[in-house]
Amino acid sequence: MNKNLSPLQRVSIERSITRPHIEDFIEHLFSDFFEQKGDHLFDEDKSIFGGIARFNGRPVTVLGHHKGHTVQENMDYNFGMPRPEGYRKALRIMKQAEKFHRPIITFIDTPGAYPGKEAEEHGQGEAIARNLAAMSHLSVPVITVVTGEGNSGGALAISVANRVIMLENAVYSVLSPEGFASILWKDSGRAEEACELMKMTSYDLKETGFCDEIIEEPEGGMQVDSEDVYEKLALSIEKALTAYRGMNAKDIIADRHEKYRNIGEVKEPASFFRKKA
Helix, strand or coil: CCCCCCHHHHHHHHCCCCCCCHHHHHHHHCEEEEECCCCCCCCCCCCEEEEEEEECCEEEEEEEECCCCCHHHHHHCHHHCCCHHHHHHHHHHHHHHHHCCCCEEEEEEECCCCCCHHHHHCCHHHHHHHHHHHHCCCCCCEEEEEEEEEEHHHHHCCCCCCEEEEECCCEEECCCHHHHHHHHHCCHHHHHHHHHHHCCEHHHHHHHCCCCEEECCCCCCCCCCCHHHHHHHHHHHHHHHHHHCCCCHHHHHHHHHHHHHCCCCCCCCCHHHCCCC
16 A cells, blocks of 8 residues: 555556556456447447456456557557447446346446547437436446546446445546646646646545545556455455345445435535635
8 A cells, every 4th residue: 555656646557558457357357258249229339348247156247448558459449438339338238237137347447438529429428428327226236446547427427336446546537637737727737736636546535435445556556466456356346246235126226326425525615616805
């Protein structure tokens, strides 16, 4: 555990191209994975990856954002930025999980939803909103693991969960620090200052109640030595699934609603929102 790293240092660590991505987590944590493709409406979006698998012998549905370890892979996966088709695919997979009573485990690592013209024309906002509404009422437990960056509605669209686990150097926020600085100060170069204000680290989010558990990483991040992190994460997921085993659908939904009602307590406006005397 290293609480002395700055938020910007954590952002640098979690953005490393060598950091494990969803395929790596599936390989180490699950067995018998069977990929499911397409939204059954228009197209296949490679930036969302998911399907059916077994976790400790138990059938589950696993899905998440897809990034690569090379420039070409990242281009193929649109750098983990889903289009509407990706979110509709994710929702299709999750609704199927609900039908067959499979717990859902999602992995978050995205700069945000794809902001291109085509995505907007195909209903990006509607796709994200539909996911938020549907996930809030899923009758099976949803466990979310934030492994890298979780930015904006692009992350929230598959992370309305009963339990949120974050890797120590992962971050989760309304948008990227560069985007925050560009909007607030018209200067993306103030990203470090933005990181501090946004309270985006796992430790910040544990205090607000959004993050339920932090998985410690070795110095330099999970990409330096991943085996211990995989073991800790497997234990954490098993513990979370066990807590919901035997719980009825009504209580699972109520538990999820209660989590989001209790996140955060704003005591006073941040300094840059206060009115000048």
